[in-house]
Amino acid sequence: MDHTPNITADTPRKPTKETYDRLQQAFDHFNKALFGGTLPNPLFTYQRRRNTYGYFSGGRFKNEDGRPADEIALNPSLMAERPIREVLATLVHEMVHQWQRHDGEPGRGRYHNRQWAEKMKEAGLQPSDTGMEGGKETGETVGHYVIPGGAFDAAADKLIGKGFAIAWAEVRPAQPADGAGDETMQPAPKGGKRMRYSCPACGLKAWAKHDAQLVCGADMQPLTAAP
Template sequence: MIPTKDAYDELDRAYAHFNAELFDGQLPTCLITLQREKKTYGYFSAARFINQVDKSFTDEIALNPAYFGVVSLKEVMQTVVHEMVHLWQHHFGKPGRRRYHNREWGEKMKAVGLMPSDTGKPGGKQTGERMADYAIEGGVFEKALDKLLATSYRITWLDHYPWRHVDPAALQAALDGDVEGVDPANILSPETTAAPAPTKQTRAKYSCACEINVWAKPGLHLICGDCSQRFAEVEPS
């Protein structure tokens, strides 16, 4: 096994599959990265990378690997397609300002089988700054996903310490065994993770009677040149 190749080949394969099934193969290639953005499943960044040889650009779809072993594979693939819609809109539509998910984006999401919702559930707002989605039952996304899963598709490598970067509710559901296809044994919870070793103090604060402060290594004996009094080492709060 080659972990880097395994991980990125699997994501490239999913991108190519959904490009063919949901976008008629019209999307250009992009660079998929793994980024641990706290409580964020993924994001799209247009023309983020430049080729230093021919000066060409490629877009980025970033995915948060902390969620790979916490939510269902279906939800991870929803994130992939969600960001692919952003990529589609960048090349073929008119994106909203900054991170705003506008009506055009929402209509394309529905066209590929995902219902936009700011809550991730039925009845949520379909446009806004922060948007989730859910699969339309029997829609084209679900059908495309079924085709992918029929090839024994999986994500092999999972983050063993996801709790630092995922939503606490999602983590708890996974630990409780309430998420389809997620094995709680793959997740190390905060309670079973050793606390980080305390950092050694390398600088200390000193103050004298005339309220001059200096910072130096701990344990020194310093005299103020103005008041001729000894600096007192201040205990950190």
């Protein structure tokens, strides 16, 4: 059944709801088609992490009752430049990480291990550290490419064939607007200055340069800048 909402020119737009409803629709579709409907619903976020199409963080959120939810993040700055099939492939890439956290044995830290690589291929995505044929299937930084005629390709055809599309695409301004409602952030330290980072789960602390991307190997949580 096609759950894409019927929106007309006179319909009041709700960008947040439309955006995340579409992501949930895609997740539900691939969860059923590729994972037997076994994956728990994550909380989707948009994150402009440099040189990253998306990432997965297990148990990153919890509700008022203490129930955890995984995070699947996508980078809106890169989505507008990519075909919808590639954006959906990134979603499934992160869903494989989610599957491994709940039903497998993740590699230490950011390591993409053999179990993850085999599940990727089962889902119809060929792991590759170059994003092209012949790349290494395991390692710290591993991308993928779509296997023609594979499970993902077939599932994506069905979803896209129903008219699925990303509801709202990022438009990059020529220059930042003055006082455009941004939350005020502290100026980034000058090059070479080190900052303290900590794991939100276990409190592990580390020092690194201001733009470092660190992950706690024990909790699989990104380390955040500590005050």
